[in-house]
Amino acid sequence: MTRKTRIVEVRRALLSARRVLLLSHKSPDGDAMGSSLALLSGLLALGKTCDVVNVDGVPANLLWLPLAERVALLPEDGDYDTVVFLDCGNPDRPGLDLEPLRGARWVNIDHHPGNGDFGHANLVDPGACATAELVYEVLQALQVPVGFTAATNIYTAILTDTGCFRFSNANARAFEIASRMVHRGVDPSWVAQMVYDQQPVNRLRLLSRVLETLELSPRDKAACVTVTREMFRATHTGVEDVEGFVNYPRSVYGVEVGFLLREEADGRYRVAFRSKGRIDVAEIASEFGGGGHRNAAGATIEGTAAEIRQQIFDRVEAAWDDLLLRRREAG
Structure with missing residues (x-):
């Protein structure tokens, strides 16, 4: 199945969703948080009811991210019809009891090799520079405008997952998307300062x-x-x-x-x-x-x-x- 076909499947699942739960892996990094919050912004723009959960919360150096205040430690007692796993190589990575969520449609967006396509809809590409690259393409498919909120989260995700564009996954697509986010108002110097130059003693x-x-x-x-x-x-x-x-x-x-x-x-x-x-x-x-x-x-x-x-x-x-x-x- 091609990446384009997978994006269409994810788009269909998200458009038909009523109440969505976004999950990312324990000990979240910039890609896990940035991808979650970027997708959250898009789903909210579509009028979806959406919760974002990480059992370890938002790392201190990422608390400034737009929409970070929406991250909860545990899901609410609610009837989620769609669960989106972001940056998770397998469904156990969020560290949650998944039994209450078995009846929901699972959407799996990830760039880890060996993911296994555990979702009902899967957008998995190990060639992507970050999960945020895939989220960006999903937002485009949903025809959701990528404003400053989503752009900041996507840029931060790519910046951190490529090691400030030093690692081998800092490919042409990473720079292309980062450039687009800058054109949407992201200040690279400010983001780098917030991520790396605000360390607690x-x-x-x-x-x-x-x-x-x-x-x-x-x-x-x-x-x-x-x-x-x-x-x-x-x-x-x-x-x-x-x-x-x-x-x-x-x-x-x-x-x-x-x-x-x-x-x-x-x-x-x-x-x-x-x-x-x-x-x-x-x-x-x-x-x-x-x-x-x-x-x-x-x-x-x-x-x-x-x-x-x-x-x-x-x-x-x-x-x-x-x-x-x-x-x-x-x-």
């Missing part, structure tokens, strides 16, 4: 502690930092404050893969992977029951931090050896 104190845990693999191809629950308690911070920390180990000279271990309440570790492009971290994450993109992936793993760190170090070093071997054989 406690977040920087947490970062200081996290960077002290930096460790490298034997041949310096992987680097890791660790966040413990004790660090959160000592600095009065939370999970949302860790957003972006994984890019520090990734930025180390000579490192191919950076990853962050975050201790969870049940003793497991949530692992965020970031690659500079030559090693596929989605493949590594899948070996631990996770998934994601080639350059950005995640998994939840049981074990001690030391055990998990060593397992990933070994896997990255092995992937590096495989890469070198293929290069020698090719040439």
Whole structure:
């Protein structure tokens, strides 16, 4: 099925909807929030009754986004006939009890590989720079004017998901849509300041502690930092404050893969992977029951931090050896 056909299916589902629930993944990033709020603005413009929910709420650095005040932690007791999953690789990502929503029509809009098309209508394209790219095309199909509210959310989503246009998903379409949003009144300098230059002091104190845990693999191809629950308690911070920390180990000279271990309440570790492009971290994450993109992936793993760190170090070093071997054989 072509992307155009999928957009038509999503358009049909949204136009026929009476009451819509918008969901995004736990620990939301700029794409999850921006996509949700951009679509919310469009559906409200169509006169739809619409709620937007994220179990972790809006991250502190995104509270300024237009319509952010509409985000609730739990769905209202209501009869939703349509549920839209945004930026969710699978239906469990929002972290909600889905049983009350089984009777609704599910719409799935996402750009993660391996999504599986779990909705009744699916707009999934791993080639999209961000889920917000797909939301923008849905708004166009709905013939909803993209005003300043939607434009700000779409631009912010693309800015953050491309790492300020530094990552490999910063393709021509990313710049094209970003340019269109600027023409609709978005100020790139102001958005960047609001997202990146309004950090709470406690977040920087947490970062200081996290960077002290930096460790490298034997041949310096992987680097890791660790966040413990004790660090959160000592600095009065939370999970949302860790957003972006994984890019520090990734930025180390000579490192191919950076990853962050975050201790969870049940003793497991949530692992965020970031690659500079030559090693596929989605493949590594899948070996631990996770998934994601080639350059950005995640998994939840049981074990001690030391055990998990060593397992990933070994896997990255092995992937590096495989890469070198293929290069020698090719040439």
